[in-house]
Amino acid sequence: MRNALTASLEDYLEAIFQIIEEKQAVRAKDIARRLGVSNPSVTGALRSLAEKELVAYAPYDVISLTPRGKAAARDVVRRHEVLRDFFVNVLAVEESAADEAACRMEHSIPKVILERFIRFAEFVEVCPRGGEKWIRDFGARCGQGATREDCERCIESVLEEVRHRKRRESRKAFPTAKLNELKPGQKGKVLKVNFHEGGGRKISEMGVSPGAVVEIERVSPMGEPIDIKVKGYHLSLRREEAEEVEIETL
Amino acid sequence: MRNALTASLEDYLEAIFQIIEEKQAVRAKDIARRLGVSNPSVTGALRSLAEKELVAYAPYDVISLTPRGKAAARDVVRRHEVLRDFFVNVLAVEESAADEAACRMEHSIPKVILERFIRFAEFVEVCPRGGEKWIRDFGARCGQGATREDCERCIESVLEEVRHRKRRESRKAFPTAKLNELKPGQKGKVLKVNFHEGGGRKISEMGVSPGAVVEIERVSPMGEPIDIKVKGYHLSLRREEAEEVEIETL
């Protein structure tokens, strides 16, 4: 496959992508500083990447990502974020340690495993037996083994949760909403995506499909676009699209 | 740190370790075949490893691991196994895919994350809200998102489990046993380690401490030694030692 990127080149790609997001122009120096390498190393890497048509580059010229390069970079970033989120949200690892680990592991994780990490994190959030509280439980005592009391406390909390859910269900099935009605930071599970005019099709392909867990990241002042995260991807939706997505809030 | 082993050298070390376990003598050819490299590459790697005093090696001589080399190899193997077990037991990944992924990721996983994987797998097994059934639930529908019915079924099963546990508890707290009374394949949680004559100390250091989950791998015909797995380590205990470990069976 032509896509035989080395770990090193992936790092360069990721750095370029992130610098573009932060400022406008990408300078070799910025890349060098971010990756902790010398300037000539950057030049060399840029040449390799240009050869593979992932960056547009000519000596002394501005640096930019080609469409293919941007896609490859996004893929690296996604791997990084999925790993980091899993470590933080599921394994209760401290933020900076999680980020560092993700940095090291992002190059070697196969697709199958990555998708499973995402699925599992969703499962934990969505399943009545999991949930945030459960993970916090894990976090609280991940230093030492569980004691008898922990177990009892745990059972109590499940019972309580189940009762709570039963009550909610008897009243009004699930609290549902349209995706565009959620506030930043809120999470929800996709129940249904109505698509009439070709638009719905696309967002399904990006991961917004029934069962998926979405998180609202940012809503622009005008209520559009709406930035969300789903399955490790960052998406930006028009209100028009968001209105067609039915959500069960978590 | 002097322990700056490259991924490649770790692979060689691991291969040597495994070949030693399988047959008596390690030959360069076996290593080459297992790793899919040429013979001269093996010679080169052996020289590197000998320089670092991890293998005892001289041209045309027999190959063996030094104590430090054996420890390093065991560490690599442990990382591999912890990853593979996590992928299979928690993420419900298919055996061979899990193994392949572990092979690739074993070199880049930091210690913190590794220990968390172990802890989390234990947590899932031990916690009343997790358990094998829960993981099977995840495995069964990891292809698609959870449906309403899944959730309801899930709640039922928690309730049932909780009732079951309550009943057990009211009768007789927990079913306990000595470690030496368990059969191969059985798992349990360590409740207590009694140590009088210096022996108990050592096994605690190896990971057999309250809260840890142990699994019996093999019991020799004479009832001794008892091979167990705990926290990703493989240990071999004398009956004398196993008798001092109190277990809650799972």
Place this chain on the structure above:
DNA sequence: TTATATTTTTAGTCATACCTAACATTTGGG
């Protein structure tokens, strides 16, 4: 025990990916 086959090593290449030192280009202040 000698001849052949197998295994292992040496020698020499190549590619990646880093480095330092020196040269080239661009940019901004006077």
Place this chain on the structure above:
DNA sequence: CCCAAATGTTAGGTATGACTAAAAATATAA
């Protein structure tokens, strides 16, 4: 508009880790 300072590139070196081809050592079979 010209000259430093900053930035970027080339040239040349090192280490790793793989390879092929050929030589050396060991093992095996007649």
